[in-house]
Amino acid sequence: MAEPSKQEIDARAYQLWEQAGRPEGREAEFWHLAEQELRNEDKGSPIRTPDTL
Template identity: 35%
Template sequence: MSDDRESRIRQKAYEIWEQLGRPEGQEQDHWIRAEAEIQVDETESTAGVPEGAEDLGPKIASNRG
């Protein structure tokens, strides 16, 4: 795991811990939840343009003229 990713997970786990009222003994649960949320964020940010969508831009634009 990269240091940057681990740092983001640590920060997110801390935020979760605070949001839940700083409960004791749930560090692993907070870490797992944070890791899952970071994974979703990474997946959404790298999803990009759906396959074939890049072909629609010029065709749509030329049909509007």
């Protein structure tokens, strides 16, 4: 799978931010979550850690 584009990450981060009630000051948190989610989209778990590999 190709790396997600900045636009894809931006769009997903915005969706996550809206779903969380648009909290202020947490943009970086949602950006990283969206990036990780998109990178792992083709795998079983949206959040992969060394313990779940």
